[in-house]
C-alpha cells in the first residue's frame with residue numbers, strides 16, 4: 001500500500017489530547033470545588049436505617065455483661081447487635097487477625113466497638129445506644145510501649161506484647177569510630193484527620209449476600225475480611241467504592257464495613273453508617289508514636305562509619321499494619337546514606353493506647369526524625385555545615401542500604417540537597433503580620449524574632465516490600481459507540497484524591513490512541529488492585545492498565561493487518577485509527593471493530609522482592625526507593641515561643 | 657423556634673419563654689447543640705431583629721447592636737474602634753467572622769472571648785433590656801464567673817456602648833497556632849489622650865476577662881507626672897517594665913491544656929510591653945494636641 005506523498009488520506013499528525021504528559025482536568029474537580037461531589041457520607045436509599053456504634057469508654061477492661069433489651073424497646077429501633085451476633089469469625093486484621101469485630105469479654109482500647117444499633121432515625125439510634133447496658137470491670141491499662149516490649153507489662157494478646165521485632169545487622173556490629181553522637185528521640189501520635197468521616201451504605205441482596213458502598217483504600221482486602229466476619233463466601237460480598245474524602249492510610253483498616261453489613265443482613269434493610277468528626281478519631285488507626293535511641297559513629301571529617309539504633313513503635317491495642325511499619329522503620333532506619341556498618345533493632349508493641357497503623361510515610365518518617373536530628377548533631381560536632389554532612393554521606397546509585405540491597409536506580413540524594421539549599425530564601429516578614437510569628441494575632445512586629453533554617457532528607461520504599469505478592473488487575477474494553485472508538489478501563493484501584501482516575505484514562509489514551517475513555521467505578525467485580533498506599537497505584541495499577549491496553553492494541557493491529565495485509569508490527573494506534581509508522585491510516589478503529597469488542601484483563605506484577613533474613617535483616621526487600629530533601633525556614637519569636645507558618649522547599653526523586 | 661421580627665417582640669417572647677435559648681450567629685450555640693452539650697426546649701432566633709444588626713455613633717460613643725458581626729466591625733469600625741477591629745480580625749475564620757457577633761461573644765461570656773479585652777480597655781457599657789426596662793452594666797461588671805454573666809433569664813443584650821478611641825489602641829493574642837485559634841492569653845490596650853486615661857483588658861488569664869486597674873492608674877499617673885500627654889516624650893524603660901509587671905500581676909491564670917499559668921503571666925508581660933511600645937510610638941508620631 002502507498003505511503004508516499006500524494007496519497008489521498010489525511011495523515012494523523014497529532015496524538016489524542018489528554019494522554020500521558022498532558023494535564024487533563026480531574027473528572028471530579030469541578031464537582032468537588034462546587035460542593036456537588038457525592039462523598040460516602042452522602043449515600044442515601046429510601047427506607048434505609050441508620051447504624052451507630054457503642055464504644056468502650058475504657059482503655060482496658062473486662063466486659064462482664066451486655067444487656068440490650070431496653071435499647072431494643074426504643075420505638076424505631078430495628079436491631080441491637082453484640083459479639084454474639086457476629087455470624088462468622090469475630091476477628092479481623094490487615095496482617096494479623098487479632099481485632100474483634102465487636103468486643104466479647106475484653107476491651108483493649110478506649111473507643112473499641114462493643115455493640116451496634118440500627119434505627120429509622122439517627123436520633124432513635126442515639127437514644128437506644130444510651131440504653132445498651134454494658135458492665136465493664138476496668139483493668140490497669142498498659143500505656144508504656146518500652147515496658148511492653150521488655151516484657152514487664154501484662155500480656156494483652158496470647159503471643160505476648162511484641163508484635164514484631166526486626167533485627168538489622170549489616171557490616172561489623174562492633175565497628176568503632178573517632179566521633180560518636182548519641183541521642184534519644186521521641187515522636188508523638190499523629191492522625192490523618194481526613195475530612196470525610198468513615199461512612200458507607202450496606203444493602204442486603206436477595207441471594208443472601210450484601211452490597212457495600214464505602215470509602216476505603218483496598219477493596220479486595222476489605223471484602224475478604226468482611227466475608228470472613230460475616231461467614232459468607234467472598235463472592236457474596238460485593239464492595240463498590242463510594243466517594244472518598246481523604247484517606248492517608250487511615251482507611252486501610254476496616255471501620256464500619258462489617259458493622260454496616262451485619263445490621264443490613266439482620267434487618268434486611270439498607271443501613272447507612274456515618275461517624276461524627278469526634279467518633280472518627282476513635283474509628284481509625286493513627287501514626288505510631290516512637291521512641292528511638294540512635295548512635296552515629298563517624299570519622300573526624302564527618303564520614304559515617306556506623307549507625308546503631310533501637311526503635312520502639314507503639315502499635316496500640318491491635319496489630320493493624322504494625323509489622324510492615326516496623327519493617328520500614330528498620331530497613332530504612334539508617335537514612336539515605338552510605339553507611340558501611342548498621343545495627344538496628346526495631347520493635348512494634350501492643351499497648352492499650354489507640355491502635356496505630358498506616359499513615360503516609362509508614363515508619364520511614366519516625367526514623368527520619370531521629371537520624372536527621374543525629375546528622376545535625378554530627379555536623380555540629382565535626383564542625384561542618386548541615387548541608388555538607390548530608391552531601392558527604394549521600395547514598396548514590398550503586399550504594400547499599402542497611403539491608404545490603406544495592407540501589408540499582410537513580411539516587412540523586414546529594415543533588416536534591418543542593419537544589420533545596422540553592423533555592424532563594426523567603427523574604428523576611430517586613431511589616432506583613434501574616435508572615436510573622438503569631439500572624440494577625442499581632443504578637444510581634446519583629447521583636448524577639450530569630451530565623452531558623454533546617455534541612456532534612458529521607459527515603460521511602462515504593463510499592464509493597466519483603467516478598468509480598470504485589471499485583472494489580474486491569475480490564476480494558478475497546479468498542480465502537482456511534483461510529484467512534486470508546487475505551488472502558490475497569491480496576492479495583494481506589495482513587496483517594498491522588499489522581500488515579502485521571503492517570504488511568506491518560507494511559508489508555510496514549511496506549512490506544514482513543515480520545516473517549518471511561519474509567520469504571522472501582523469495585524470487587526474485577527480482580528484485586530492492591531491498596532492505595534505505599535506510593536504504588538500509579539506504578540502497579542498504571543502498569544496493569546498499560547499492559548491490558550497493549551494486549552488490546554495487539555489484537556486491533558492483528559485485525560487491521562489481516563484486513564490490509566500489512567505487517568502488524570509496523571502498525572500503530574493513533575487518533576482513533578490504525579496507522580502505519582509514517583502516520584498513514586490503514587483502518588478506522590470503529591470500522592474495524594464493527595459490533596465486536598476487544599476485551600483483555602491483565603494481572604500485572606512489578607519485579608519480585610524477597611523477605612529479609614530474620615537474623616540479619618539482609619535481603620532485597622524493596623522494589624525501588626524514593627528520595628526527598630526538604631529545607632524549612634521558620635521565624636520564631638523566642639520570647640513568646642511562637643513561630644511563623646514557615647516555608648518548606650521540597651525536592652523529590654523519582655517523582656519530580 | 658421563635659423568630660421575632662422586632663426588638664419589642666423579642667423582649668416579650670423572652671419574658672414569656674425564658675427557657676428558649678437565644679441564638680444570634682449560632683457559632684457557639686450550634687457547637688453546643690451538635691455535641692449534645694445542651695438541649696434547650698427551643699431557640700429564640702434574634703437574626704431577624706433589625707435593631708440588633710446596626711451600629712450608630714452619638715456624642716463620641718459607638719452604640720454597637722448586639723447582632724453586629726465581626727466582619728462588620730472589621731469593615732466599618734477600624735477607625736473609631738481600632739482595638740475591637742484588630743481583635744475581630746483574629747476571630748475564627750472568615751465564615752465565623754461573617755456569622756459570629758459581639759453580642760454572642762458577651763452572651764457566652766467565655767474568659768477567652770476576643771471582643772472582651774478591647775471592650776474592657778475602652779470602658780464600654782453593656783445595655784441589657786427586658787419587658788420591665790433597661791439597665792446599663794459596665795463591661796468590667798458584666799462577667800461574674802467562667803461563662804457566667806449578670807444577664808437575667810428574661811433579659812436580652814441590646815447593645816454595647818463603646819466610647820470612640822481618641823488615640824492608639826492595640827490588641828494582641830497568643831494562641832497555640834497562628835489562626836483559627838482560641839486565646840491562650842490576650843491583652844488589649846487603649847491609650848486615651850482625650851480622656852487622659854489608659855485602659856487595659858486581659859483575656860484568657862482569669863476566670864473572667866478583666867482589667868488591670870493598678871497598671872492603668874500607674875501608667876496614667878506617670879504620663880501625667882512627666883507631662884508626656886503634651887510632650888509625647890518616650891516612656892522610660894522602667895515605666896514600661898513596671899506597667900507590664902502590673903498587667904501580669906492583675907491576672908490569675910490557671911494551668912490547662914492550652915498553656916501553663918506561668919506561661920500566661922509571662923506572655924502578658926511580653927504583650928503589655930510590646931503593645932505599649934507600639935501604641936506610644938504611634939502616639940508620638942501623631943500631630944501634637
Ligand SMILES: Cc1cc2nc3c(=O)[nH]c(=O)nc-3n(C[C@H](O)[C@H](O)[C@H](O)COP(=O)(O)OP(=O)(O)OC[C@H]3O[C@@H](n4cnc5c(N)ncnc54)[C@H](O)[C@@H]3O)c2cc1C
Nearest residue numbers: 678680681682683684685747748757760761763769770813
Ligand atoms: C470555628 C470557631 C472558631 C471560633 N473562634 C473564635 C475566636 O477566635 N475568638 C472568639 O472569641 N470566639 C471564637 N469562636 C466562638 C464564637 O464564634 C464567638 O463567641 C461569637 O462571638 C459568638 O457569637 P454568635 O453570634 O455566633 O453567638 P451565638 O452562638 O448565637 O450565641 C452565643 C451565646 O450568646 C447568647 N446570645 C446571643 N445573642 C444574645 C443577645 N442579643 N442577648 C442575650 N444573649 C444572647 C446565646 O444565647 C448564646 O448563649 C469560635 C467559634 C467557632 C465555631
